[in-house]
Amino acid sequence: MTYSLIAKDPETGVIGIIVASRFFACGARVPCVGAHSAIASQAFSNPVWGTEGLRRLEAGEAAQEVLDDLVARDDGRAARQAHLLDSHGDFAAHTGEDCVDWAGHRIGPHHSVAGNMLAGPDVVEATFETFADSSGQPFAERLISAMEAGERLGGDKRGKQAAGMVIHRGEAHSWLDIRTDDHHDPLAELRRLYDVAGERYLHFAxxxxxxxxxxxxPDRTALEAAIARGEAERRAAGRVSRSLATGAP
Known part of the structure; x- marks a missing residue:
């Protein structure tokens, strides 16, 4: 019912998960991200795979070791899907045999993609390859563009409803955590939210x-100056604010 991407920038250590699904609030349920590791628990999701898994990954356990233990202990393993990144930079993935077709995953040196109930294997391949081919672009932009590529190949075969993106920059707290829980075009809405975040929030971050x-x-003067420069650049480029808030510039 979901496809997701976990990625790590080897140069900066930035970690992110992005997810989309025809399932309400997938951005709240699937991603668990820490300072140095991440796990996406999906399909017939077991939230403890995410919470316990992240705790153990952050403590230094290997991804495959953690995953093997979670799978072995869970009587619902056949209906679970997860992929994870450990603090050493290694990935592991599990797609249970009872996950609804099409279901599968692909792991690379710096990112992994997993999905179930998809239109076909091309969804995972397009997501994976688009992220791999977009080095040099902003990390968040790469995540969104990769998921959009998967959506163009059919995405979740049931349709669209929710999406979410979480990015950490070496801290236990997120640098950016945005999601849309019930929307007719959730990835487009996620991209709008990312654009709006760039107007003020990312300067604060x-x-x-x-x-x-x-x-x-804590120098508010410097913060407001950075926001003003960004707004001037946006207006000079002819781009209007995409914010829906009252009084948006």
Missing amino acids: EAMPSERNFSGN
């Missing part, structure tokens, strides 16, 4: 505190 810099950059 750059100033957020971190474990290494507990105070962050």
Whole structure:
């Protein structure tokens, strides 16, 4: 009922999961992301695979070791699907034999894709290859574009409803966490939300505190100046705000 992409930028260590499905609020259920690892638990999803799995991955356990244990302990393993990234940069994936066709996964050195109840294997292949071929673009843009490529090949064979994207930049807290839970075109809506995030929120995110810099950059003057520069650049390029908020510039 879902397809998702986990990726890690080997240069920066940034980690992200993006998911789309004809299932309500998949962005709340599927992704579990930490500072150094991530897991997507889907199909007949077991949320404990996500919560326990992430805890163990963050503690340094290997992806395949964690996955093998989760599969062995779960009587519902045949209906589960998951893929995960450990803190060492290694991936593992499981697609149970009872996952609804088409179901499968593909793992690469820096990203993995898994899906079930899809229009066909081309959905996973297009998602995987589009991300692989887009190096040099912004990380979030690569995630969204890859999922859009999979959607063009049919995506979830039942249709569209929800999508979500979570990105961490080496911290336990997210750098960006956006989702749409019930929408006729959720990936398009996710892209709009990402565009709106770029107007103000991502400038704020750059100033957020971190474990290494507990105070962050609390200088509101610098933050407002960065937002103003971004707004000026957007207007100079002829792009209007995509925000639906009252009083959006």
